[in-house]
Amino acid sequence: MAGSTLTIKDLHVEIDGKEILKGVNLEIKGGEIHAIMGPNGTGKSTLSSAIMGHPKYEVTSGNITLDGQNVLEMEVDERARAGLFLAMQYPSEINGVTNADFLRSAINSRLGEGNEISLMKFIRQMDKQMEFLEMDLDMAQRYLNEGFSGGEKKRNEILQLMMLQPKIAILDEIDSGLDIDALKVVSKGINEMRGEEFGCLVITHYQRLLNYITPDYVHVMMQGRIVKSGGPELAQRLEAEGYDWIKQELGIEDETVGQEA
Amino acid sequence: MTIETKLPFDKGFVSSFSKEMNEPAWFEEFRLKALNDLDQLPMPRPDKTKIDKWNFTQFNQHTVKSDVYPSLADLPEEVKELVDLDAKNKNLYIQRNQTPAYLALSEDLKSKGVIFTDIFTAAREHGEQLKKYFMTQAINVDEHRLTALHAALVNGGVFLYVPKNVEITEPIQAVYVHDDAEANLFNHVIVVADDNSSVTYVENYISTIETSNTLVNILTEVIANVNAKIQYGAVDTLAKGVTTYVNRRGVAGRDANIEWALGLMNEGNTISENTTNLLGDGSNGDTKTVVVGRGEQTQNFTTKVVHFGKHTTGTILNHGVVKDSATSIFNGIGKIEHGASKSDAEQTSRVLMLSEKARGDANPILLIDEDDVVAGHAASVGRVDPVQLYYLMSRGISKTEAERLVIHGFLAPVVKQLPIEGVKKQLTEVIERKVR
Numbered sequence: 001m002a003g004s005t006l007t008i009k010d011l012h013v014e015i016d017g018k019e020i021l022k023g024v025n026l027e028i029k030g031g032e033i034h035a036i037m038g039p040n041g042t043g044k045s046t047l048s049s050a051i052m053g054h055p056k057y058e059v060t061s062g063n064i065t066l067d068g069q070n071v072l073e074m075e076v077d078e079r080a081r082a083g084l085f086l087a088m089q090y091p092s093e094i095n096g097v098t099n100a101d102f103l104r105s106a107i108n109s110r111l112g113e114g115n116e117i118s119l120m121k122f123i124r125q126m127d128k129q130m131e132f133l134e135m136d137l138d139m140a141q142r143y144l145n146e147g148f149s150g151g152e153k154k155r156n157e158i159l160q161l162m163m164l165q166p167k168i169a170i171l172d173e174i175d176s177g178l179d180i181d182a183l184k185v186v187s188k189g190i191n192e193m194r195g196e197e198f199g200c201l202v203i204t205h206y207q208r209l210l211n212y213i214t215p216d217y218v219h220v221m222m223q224g225r226i227v228k229s230g231g232p233e234l235a236q237r238l239e240a241e242g243y244d245w246i247k248q249e250l251g252i253e254d255e256t257v258g259q260e261a
Numbered sequence: 262m263t264i265e266t267k268l269p270f271d272k273g274f275v276s277s278f279s280k281e282m283n284e285p286a287w288f289e290e291f292r293l294k295a296l297n298d299l300d301q302l303p304m305p306r307p308d309k310t311k312i313d314k315w316n317f318t319q320f321n322q323h324t325v326k327s328d329v330y331p332s333l334a335d336l337p338e339e340v341k342e343l344v345d346l347d348a349k350n351k352n353l354y355i356q357r358n359q360t361p362a363y364l365a366l367s368e369d370l371k372s373k374g375v376i377f378t379d380i381f382t383a384a385r386e387h388g389e390q391l392k393k394y395f396m397t398q399a400i401n402v403d404e405h406r407l408t409a410l411h412a413a414l415v416n417g418g419v420f421l422y423v424p425k426n427v428e429i430t431e432p433i434q435a436v437y438v439h440d441d442a443e444a445n446l447f448n449h450v451i452v453v454a455d456d457n458s459s460v461t462y463v464e465n466y467i468s469t470i471e472t473s474n475t476l477v478n479i480l481t482e483v484i485a486n487v488n489a490k491i492q493y494g495a496v497d498t499l500a501k502g503v504t505t506y507v508n509r510r511g512v513a514g515r516d517a518n519i520e521w522a523l524g525l526m527n528e529g530n531t532i533s534e535n536t537t538n539l540l541g542d543g544s545n546g547d548t549k550t551v552v553v554g555r556g557e558q559t560q561n562f563t564t565k566v567v568h569f570g571k572h573t574t575g576t577i578l579n580h581g582v583v584k585d586s587a588t589s590i591f592n593g594i595g596k597i598e599h600g601a602s603k604s605d606a607e608q609t610s611r612v613l614m615l616s617e618k619a620r621g622d623a624n625p626i627l628l629i630d631e632d633d634v635v636a637g638h639a640a641s642v643g644r645v646d647p648v649q650l651y652y653l654m655s656r657g658i659s660k661t662e663a664e665r666l667v668i669h670g671f672l673a674p675v676v677k678q679l680p681i682e683g684v685k686k687q688l689t690e691v692i693e694r695k696v697r
Contacts, residue, residue, distance in 0.1 A: 053651075053655075055647050055651055077654040077657055077658055079655075080654065080655055080657035088655075092648055094666070097669065097670035106657050106658055164657070
């Protein structure tokens with residue numbers, strides 16, 4: 001069976017009563033990598049938070065489905081168990097909970113009571129993936145994201161991605177604050193996941209990341225909507241020419257949300 | 262103004278109880294004087310908790326008779342879990358309600374002059390030593406009505422004395438089992454580490470019954486003489502309905518160290534005081550406390566370190582979780598007396614509230630009467646961060662499990678630092694049960 005399909009239709013999202021997304025349409029299938037690009041303040045991160053179910057974001061209309069199932073009716077943990085994953089821009093720090101305990105709970109939440117992963121098997125898997133991501137093995141026993149550098153947090157997000165093997169992953173500015181070496185490692189992790197069973201939405205400001213992860217589709221977001229879509233060549237043109245040509249083409253003066261043309 | 266406390270037990274009763282226990286004359290006199298003075302003394306006043314409606318003085322039974330445990334195999338299951346049954350050299354005292362029910366002290370420690378016995382045997386056989394420490398150095402009989410009431414009615418407890426230069430590596434354990442719903446306990450614990458000695462003492466107060474409308478009044482005196490070290494671990498798990506006043510107080514001599522690790526997990530209303538008086542120059546006091554409040558209970562925890570000596574260091578670390586409609590008040594007091602130069606008083610109290618009706622309060626107090634010192638405090642009262650829960654849940658972890666992780670995480674940094682492995686394990690299990 002081919003991978004899953006995440007479908008977003010006419011999605012409107014508010015935060016604190018202010019509408020940020022104003023009708024987003026997008027379909028991501030297993031085997032595909034989509035990139036959403038766009039300047040700051042255009043709604044990119046809101047889209048990722050709304051898909052995952054962040055408590056602050058309210059979906060006012062539209063729908064999101066995963067293989068036909070209504071995602072918006074699911075609790076956050078149900079969405080994850082259904083196969084969604086969000087690598088967060090600002091992962092939470094949780095004092096007193098070790099990275100290893102957290103990941104094991106996450107894996108076991110999928111396996112259900114009575115089918116828990118054995119400790120040995122878990123440690124083997126975790127060590128293997130940490131080595132792949134060139135992480136210090138001590139990080140397994142450190143408290144979740146606490147005192148991690150920006151780069152360590154991002155690697156840790158990718159570690160979770162690789163351990164949990166979701167059907168559809170959203171990477172929210174996974175490249176921000178990364179030096180070139182860390183960026184290569186993070187990209188290596190994502191490329192390792194590539195395959196028919198895995199769909200991915202990469203949200204970024206920068207073309208740089210897309211040199212390492214070649215997307216199948218590129219979308220540009222402005223004013224809370226996807227205003228332009230294309231292939232990888234679109235990302236290259238954005239890198240070379242910036243966003244002004246799109247704004248001109250569409251008659252947009254200010255691309256941020258709330259500044260309607 | 263003093264309010265008269267009509268005691269159910271009079272002079273005649275106290276006197277005949279003392280005689281029945283074959284106590285030395287000084288002990289009987291001590292009791293009778295305390296009983297006589299009691300009415301003149303005020304009740305304790307824990308900061309921010311009103312206790313005038315709490316019952317600390319009215320009860321029906323002073324003494325209940327309990328059977329001893331002929332062997333460890335006869336212990337209740339809950340108690341077996343606390344004890345290392347297979348250990349060869351056990352140093353273990355078990356008290357059943359007020360009855361000394363089991364005692365083991367290794368030959369090695371006996372030969373070194375270590376005394377470890379119930380308080381009544383101590384009064385009969387080591388009277389002079391007991392007299393030297395019984396409410397003379399750490400706690401005074403006339404501090405308030407409950408200290409006096411305690412002195413008059415002591416009906417249980419233990420005396421541990423470690424002679425000079427004796428370093429005990431294995432922990433000494435005491436388990437106070439509460440299995441009689443009529444048993445009121447006035448427990449007196451004395452731990453003395455003489456010069457250059459060291460000891461780890463671990464105690465458990467455990468109810469094996471669900472509820473009991475009784476009162477428990479615990480006074481603990483911990484004395485570390487010159488260059489001695491005492492690690493004191495306690496896990497209290499007294500039942501719902503038990504009203505507890507517990508005062509654990511340490512006195513540290515020159516270069517002495519007292520480290521407390523307390524898991525205060527009672528189900529009933531509790532007033533807990535834990536004070537360390539750093540009398541000697543260069544002494545250290547360290548207190549770590551974890552607390553879970555739940556149900557309807559009200560608890561007040563005062564942790565205090567008083568610096569008298571120069572170059573003394575006091576640290577307080579409290580982490581408390583409050584759920585349901587429970588109230589937990591944390592008062593952290595660092596007091597540096599005039600002349601205690603170069604001293605350092607640090608404290609951190611953090612309270613995590615898990616429900617709308619839960620009430621938590623952390624009051625850091627620094628009282629400093631000396632210029633050349635270092636002092637610091639941190640306090641916070643908060644709720645579980647919804648963004649943290651979102652993050653955990655976004656990995657598939659259910660809300661309940663995510664909350665459990667956050668709560669354990671909140672208490673873990675303190676639990677982890679407890680010096681005694683067995684206490685750590687037991688405490689983790691108790692926490693697990695209470696926060697579920």
